Amino acid sequence: GAGVSQSPxxxxxxxxxxVELRCDPISGHTALYWYRQSLGQGLEFLIYFQGNSAPDKxxxxxxxxxxxxxxxxxxxxxxxxxxxxxxxxxxxxxSFGTAFTYGYTFGSGTRLTVV
Amino acid sequence: SQQGEEDPQALSIQEGENATxxxxxxxxxxxxxxxxxxxxxxxxxxxxxxxxxxEKHSGxxxxxxxxxxxxSSLLITASRAADTASYFCATDRGANSKLTFGKGITLSxxx
Numbered sequence: 311g312a313g314v315s316q317s318p319x320x321x322x323x324x325x326x327x328x329v330e331l332r333c334d335p336i337s338g339h340t341a342l343y344w345y346r347q348s349l350g351q352g353l354e355f356l357i358y359f360q361g362n363s364a365p366d367k368x369x370x371x372x373x374x375x376x377x378x379x380x381x382x383x384x385x386x387x388x389x390x391x392x393x394x395x396x397x398x399x400x401x402x403x404x405s406f407g408t409a410f411t412y413g414y415t416f417g418s419g420t421r422l423t424v425v
Numbered sequence: 426s427q428q429g430e431e432d433p434q435a436l437s438i439q440e441g442e443n444a445t446x447x448x449x450x451x452x453x454x455x456x457x458x459x460x461x462x463x464x465x466x467x468x469x470x471x472x473x474x475x476x477x478x479x480e481k482h483s484g485x486x487x488x489x490x491x492x493x494x495x496x497s498s499l500l501i502t503a504s505r506a507a508d509t510a511s512y513f514c515a516t517d518r519g520a521n522s523k524l525t526f527g528k529g530i531t532l533s534x535x536x
Binding site: 314343345351352353355358366369401403412413414415416417418419 | 458460465466467468469470473513515523524525526527528529
């Protein structure tokens with residue numbers, strides 16, 4: 311597709327359950343980023359994939375969070391044993407090269423609600 | 426940690442007026458970018474200004490960068506109701522190329 315695609319767009323889950331969020335970046339974009347945005351807040355960096363390099367996981371808030379990117383394309387963010395504080399909009403972005411030269415293209419996000 | 430801090434937090438203007446939004450940051454950068462977010466949607470990249478540039482234009486947008494003051498401003502001229510959105514500045518320090526975003530400015534343009 312022409313843009314960054316995220317699924318599902320909305321997810322309601324019970325506390326303690328695991329969830330998987332999917333991101334399909336723009337074809338040919340080598341860099342992929344995950345951020346989360348809590349209500350009325352800015353974007354909090356989670357993880358960054360660049361080509362075949364080891365991902366930058368420095369933003370993951372706990373070991374309940376993990377992400378992978380298969381074949382340099384689709385990425386899945388997994389949250390295990392969800393907590394209410396995990397409720398947020400999870401945004402994925404991709405870029406061709408690095409942000410030094412190009413801006414990010416964002417998906418519309420997945421709104422996660424933990425009840 | 427928050428690198429970019431925008432101000433004001435909220436701005437309400439009349440259609441046709443100019444809107445000025447400011448961003449300050451703490452550490453040296455390679456570039457600074459501005460994004461717009463309409464309610465319930467992802468962010469849209471507006472403009473990128475490099476650390477060796479002082480001013481850049483794109484349509485009704487004008488961005489300035491003062492690296493000595495570690496600040497940037499985004500000016501939207503002749504605002505329209507459709508400009509109503511949240512605006513974020515983001516800084517790129519270049520080391521590992523992830524952007525650090527501020528908390529955003531909510532702009533309301535009254536028709």
